Amino acid sequence: MAGKAQAKRPKPKAAPAPAAKSNAKTKPLPKKEKASAKPARDSRAAVPQSAKPAAAKPAAAKPVTAKPVTAKPGGGGLRPKRPVNGAIRVGIAGCAGRMGQMLLKTLAAVPGVLVVGGSERKGSPALGMDLGALAGTEPFGITVGDDASALFEAADVVIDFTNPAATAQHAGFAARTGTAHVIGTTGLDADQLAAIGRAAQKAPIVMASNMSLGVNLLEQVVEQIARILDPDWDIEIVEMHHRHKVDAPSGTALTLGEAAARGRGVPLRRVARRARDGHVGARVKGEIGFQALRGGDVVGDHTVMFAADGERVEITHKASSREIFARGAVKAVLWAAGKGPGLYSMKDVLGFSVGGSAT
Numbered sequence: 001m002a003g004k005a006q007a008k009r010p011k012p013k014a015a016p017a018p019a020a021k022s023n024a025k026t027k028p029l030p031k032k033e034k035a036s037a038k039p040a041r042d043s044r045a046a047v048p049q050s051a052k053p054a055a056a057k058p059a060a061a062k063p064v065t066a067k068p069v070t071a072k073p074g075g076g077g078l079r080p081k082r083p084v085n086g087a088i089r090v091g092i093a094g095c096a097g098r099m100g101q102m103l104l105k106t107l108a109a110v111p112g113v114l115v116v117g118g119s120e121r122k123g124s125p126a127l128g129m130d131l132g133a134l135a136g137t138e139p140f141g142i143t144v145g146d147d148a149s150a151l152f153e154a155a156d157v158v159i160d161f162t163n164p165a166a167t168a169q170h171a172g173f174a175a176r177t178g179t180a181h182v183i184g185t186t187g188l189d190a191d192q193l194a195a196i197g198r199a200a201q202k203a204p205i206v207m208a209s210n211m212s213l214g215v216n217l218l219e220q221v222v223e224q225i226a227r228i229l230d231p232d233w234d235i236e237i238v239e240m241h242h243r244h245k246v247d248a249p250s251g252t253a254l255t256l257g258e259a260a261a262r263g264r265g266v267p268l269r270r271v272a273r274r275a276r277d278g279h280v281g282a283r284v285k286g287e288i289g290f291q292a293l294r295g296g297d298v299v300g301d302h303t304v305m306f307a308a309d310g311e312r313v314e315i316t317h318k319a320s321s322r323e324i325f326a327r328g329a330v331k332a333v334l335w336a337a338g339k340g341p342g343l344y345s346m347k348d349v350l351g352f353s354v355g356g357s358a359t
């Protein structure tokens with residue numbers, strides 16, 4: 001069950017599973033060929049599978065002709081590069097986290113992709129564990145390592161749900177290796193965002209505070225409503241997340257705030273009101289307020305309120321499983337493999353914008 005996989009945390013005492021068997025020759029990692037290929041439907045056979053096939057569609061792309069190579073020392077149990085029938089080689093940074101585990105479980109069932117490694121922070125109790133133990137599936141034959149740089153060298157696309165400092169560093173690895181980087185991490189500061197912007201000049205980076213279809217749809221709707229309603233309508237955004245969440249307001253709340261501000265034709269930084277406490281005075285016309293609630297195991301709830309005299313419009317999205325984020329991240333992987341450098345969003349991946357339609 002999805003909930004179990006996401007709640008499960010690696011146990012320090014877990015016995016490390018056997019590392020990936022290598023039939024590769026011992027020579028240094030060659031430059032990776034561009035991930036681009038139309039993935040072979042059966043390429044997942046390279047990884048033991050147990051889950052049901054997912055609905056994700058492989059991206060149309062050119063064939064990958066990977067050469068046999070060895071993983072770099074210190075890269076944990078990275079699966080060495082070798083011909084993989086055109087499959088997209090995927091690495092997961094933060095593979096033992098709530099999202100990392102859900103991604104492993106989801107990817108194990110997706111044809112056309114091959115998980116080649118997972119990284120964790122130095123000192124993580126998950127180091128040395130088999131990825132299958134984290135996914136709740138059969139062993140992958142790949143163990144968790146702490147060398148994210150090697151992960152980027154081994155993969156065509158790295159999915160990253162870690163923390164802001166790690167993600168900014170990882171973007172540098174993406175730039176160096178040309179590896180596509182799918183970023184779900186939230187709470188990045190201006191310097192970290194600037195680092196990602198620079199990296200996107202050298203590698204394709206898809207970044208989204210929320211990878212679910214529903215929230216990306218909500219964003220479009222919020223922008224349109226804010227454009228239609230005049231500033232007499234007060235905009236407030238309320239979000240609730242589980243007790244472990246470390247950033248507030250959530251990345252999604254801020255993205256929805258950006259959408260509302262865009263609809264009104266003002267920069268969010270000029271009108272954002274981050275929480276209220278004490279004798280703060282009456283509400284200032286035009287401000288966009290944020291409130292963050294934390295508790296229990298709430299996966300992620302977001303409500304955007306438009307409040308006027310005598311009536312109120314509320315639009316809510318509720319996530320009841322992290323699977324929706326993982327599914328979005330997989331779509332981003334399939335879309336990003338083989339793309340040129342650039343900073344992309346889930347709107348690019350999903351192929352819709354105000355006035356457009358979802359694909």
Ligand SMILES: NC(=O)C1=CN([C@@H]2O[C@H](COP(=O)(O)OP(=O)(O)OC[C@H]3O[C@@H](n4cnc5c(N)ncnc54)[C@H](O)[C@@H]3O)[C@@H](O)[C@H]2O)C=CC1
Pocket residue numbers: 093094095096097098099100119120121122124148161162163164166183184185186187208209210211212251325
């Ligand atoms: N964009 C989206 O759709 C979503 C975004 N998120 C965001 O993703 C991030 C992670 O969320 P969770 O999985 O709930 O957190 P988590 O704390 O469960 O997982 C993060 C993992 O990253 C690992 N990590 C830390 N530093 C690392 C490093 N240098 N290298 C490799 N791994 C490292 C941690 O040890 C941990 O296992 C947060 O910023 C969260 O807001 C979460 C869900 C959906």
Ligand SMILES: O=C(O)C1=N[C@H](C(=O)O)C[C@H](O)C1
Pocket residue numbers: 186209210241245246249250251252253299300301
């Ligand atoms: O930390 C989380 O859990 C989530 N983070 C993202 C955010 O900050 O918006 C997305 C989702 O709401 C879950």
